[in-house]
Amino acid sequence: MNIQDFEKIFQEKIDAETKIEPKDWMPDAYRKTNIRQISQHAHSEIVGMLPEGNWISRAPSLKRKAILIAKVQDEAGHGLYLYSAAETLGTSRDEMINDLHSGKAKYSSIFNYPSLTWADMGAIGWLVDGAAILNQVMLCRTSYGPYARAMVRICKEESFHQRQGFESLLVLSKGTDEQKAMCQDAINRWWWPSLMMFGPRDSESTNSDQSMKWKIKRKTNDELRQNFVDMIAEQIKVLGMTLPDPDLKWNVLTKQYDFGEIDWNEFWNVVKGNGPCNKQRLAARRKAHEEGQWVREAAMAFAEKRKLKTKAA
Amino acid sequence: MNSIIIDYTLHLADTTLILAQRNAEWCGHGPVLEQDIAITNISLDLLGQSRNFYQYAAVLIGDNATEDSLAYLRKEREFKNLLLVEQANGDWAQTILRQYLFSQFQYLLFEQLQNCKNDQLAAIAAKSIKETAYHVRWSSEWVIRLGDGTEESHDRITNAVDQLWRYTGEMFEPANYETIVDVTTLKNDWLQKVTTIFNEATLSIPANAFMQTGGKDGKHTEQLGFILTELQYMQRTYPAAEW
Numbered sequence: 409m410n411i412q413d414f415e416k417i418f419q420e421k422i423d424a425e426t427k428i429e430p431k432d433w434m435p436d437a438y439r440k441t442n443i444r445q446i447s448q449h450a451h452s453e454i455v456g457m458l459p460e461g462n463w464i465s466r467a468p469s470l471k472r473k474a475i476l477i478a479k480v481q482d483e484a485g486h487g488l489y490l491y492s493a494a495e496t497l498g499t500s501r502d503e504m505i506n507d508l509h510s511g512k513a514k515y516s517s518i519f520n521y522p523s524l525t526w527a528d529m530g531a532i533g534w535l536v537d538g539a540a541i542l543n544q545v546m547l548c549r550t551s552y553g554p555y556a557r558a559m560v561r562i563c564k565e566e567s568f569h570q571r572q573g574f575e576s577l578l579v580l581s582k583g584t585d586e587q588k589a590m591c592q593d594a595i596n597r598w599w600w601p602s603l604m605m606f607g608p609r610d611s612e613s614t615n616s617d618q619s620m621k622w623k624i625k626r627k628t629n630d631e632l633r634q635n636f637v638d639m640i641a642e643q644i645k646v647l648g649m650t651l652p653d654p655d656l657k658w659n660v661l662t663k664q665y666d667f668g669e670i671d672w673n674e675f676w677n678v679v680k681g682n683g684p685c686n687k688q689r690l691a692a693r694r695k696a697h698e699e700g701q702w703v704r705e706a707a708m709a710f711a712e713k714r715k716l717k718t719k720a721a
Numbered sequence: 722m723n724s725i726i727i728d729y730t731l732h733l734a735d736t737t738l739i740l741a742q743r744n745a746e747w748c749g750h751g752p753v754l755e756q757d758i759a760i761t762n763i764s765l766d767l768l769g770q771s772r773n774f775y776q777y778a779a780v781l782i783g784d785n786a787t788e789d790s791l792a793y794l795r796k797e798r799e800f801k802n803l804l805l806v807e808q809a810n811g812d813w814a815q816t817i818l819r820q821y822l823f824s825q826f827q828y829l830l831f832e833q834l835q836n837c838k839n840d841q842l843a844a845i846a847a848k849s850i851k852e853t854a855y856h857v858r859w860s861s862e863w864v865i866r867l868g869d870g871t872e873e874s875h876d877r878i879t880n881a882v883d884q885l886w887r888y889t890g891e892m893f894e895p896a897n898y899e900t901i902v903d904v905t906t907l908k909n910d911w912l913q914k915v916t917t918i919f920n921e922a923t924l925s926i927p928a929n930a931f932m933q934t935g936g937k938d939g940k941h942t943e944q945l946g947f948i949l950t951e952l953q954y955m956q957r958t959y960p961a962a963e964w
Contacts (some may be wrong), residue, residue, distance in 0.1 A: 454749075454754070457748065457749035458768055461748045463859060464745045464748055465745065465746065465951045465952065466951055466954050466955055467951070467955070468955035468956060468962075468964040469789045469793075469956075469964045470738075470768065470771070470772050470775070470788050470789060470792055471772075472964055473745075473768060474765060474768050474769065474772070477745055477748065477764060477765050477768065478762060478765060480748050480749065480761070481748065481758055481761045481762065481765065482750075484748075484754055484757050484758045484761070485758060487754060488754055488755070488758070489756075526955060526964075576964075579726075579963060579964060580964075583962055583963060584959070584962050585728075586959060586962070587962055588960070604864050631830070631912035692749070692750065695750075696749070696750040696751065696752070697814070699752065699813075700751065700752025700753055700813070701752075702871070702873050702874060702877070703752035703756075703813045703867075704752060704753055705755070705870070705871055705874070706866060706867050706870025706871045706873070706874030707753075707866055707870065707874070709870045709871045709874075710865075710867075710870040711864040713869065
């Protein structure tokens, strides 16, 4: 068979909704796109631990502290599944982590925004995890088997995160004036960056067409973004808060919410490394990795010694 | 009688809370992802234990006390935690050793406490000891791995022994409220178990070390004030708010 035949069979499988598995033949570009996307997703989970981890020591009650620790720990677990899923495509966790640290691999820009007050924990859960879920629910049906299966597990935990985020904002919205103000301020700061999480407009997105054809993605950036706006615009009514967009309004003709223009200048700036925390986030990850070097070496040296001992015995 | 049980319960609560707080500092910064998860998991277990103890203390105290008022609104001199658990995380070796020395003690303590006449404390100990057994296993394996790993890891864990050993004597010196379990009887068993692990880790037990004490009676190292500053920040800044 020549390469065109392989490609034909591959596309037929995709069209028939058969999952692609690690040992199946796949086009190089499919493999590369999946490695890029899954590793980027894994890195987002790991870097995403930082803005929330930042508030564990200051959580305002023991219950909130326990929920927050459990949540950040879930994210570490998601990172693990995703690194493992990417490894089935022939890369290694070390390589992926090196690419993160060198700046070659990206992670979600949302985590380059600072978490300034306790209300940010709720806003991140509600808005950031809420936006992530829409993407992830779609990815439960992505064409690459290991990625789809990892996403099924992750989605269950993420929807819990979103609920707890909303619930914690709900408490603030019913609290003192200071708590209400804290809640509104966090929503104001996280709203636009959350909309940016869906990526560039479809007309500007370079990877979209091929990814849709290969069913890596099943909805476009703009479709997902619209779903998100429609969901949040309703939920915010329960909080009695507002979204910081004067153009947001229900459109009776399209039966969806119209919303204002994203500041694409800010979007590209953060992607290029100029967000408020890009430097700090990467520095924190590099520091943890470098300071952990001797620990990983010790663990390996010890395992080697034990292997020799067992052999000798 | 009641005030003795209250103080003792607060001592157990404070110790587990402060160690949970310390361990959680690693969350997102661990040396490798699997161990980041493990140390965070231990933090979560200890936090759960501390909540059980605080909730029981709150019932005994009455007067609208809650787990949060006890954790967030008591002052440096009122905290009764062991000095060992408030020591800084330092490097991974210090964190591991702190955990091991404490968990090995806590396991022996809970073995006794689960059979004590106070139903509540016995129930909390019986529930918690399964977690503690895992903490002992995980941390002792790391002590051995670091002790018998590379030259650097051996040096680092030796340094950790040098830093932390002086805070272990306090565990076995009973405070006046420590009447439910006689901690003096745990010392030999503890030392024997630690010696076994240290031998396997090619580490030595410090001889004739001077022991620092005072934590159980609220006389702490300078570390505690900073821990409480962060821990209590929100409750102090927004008094009487619900979260």
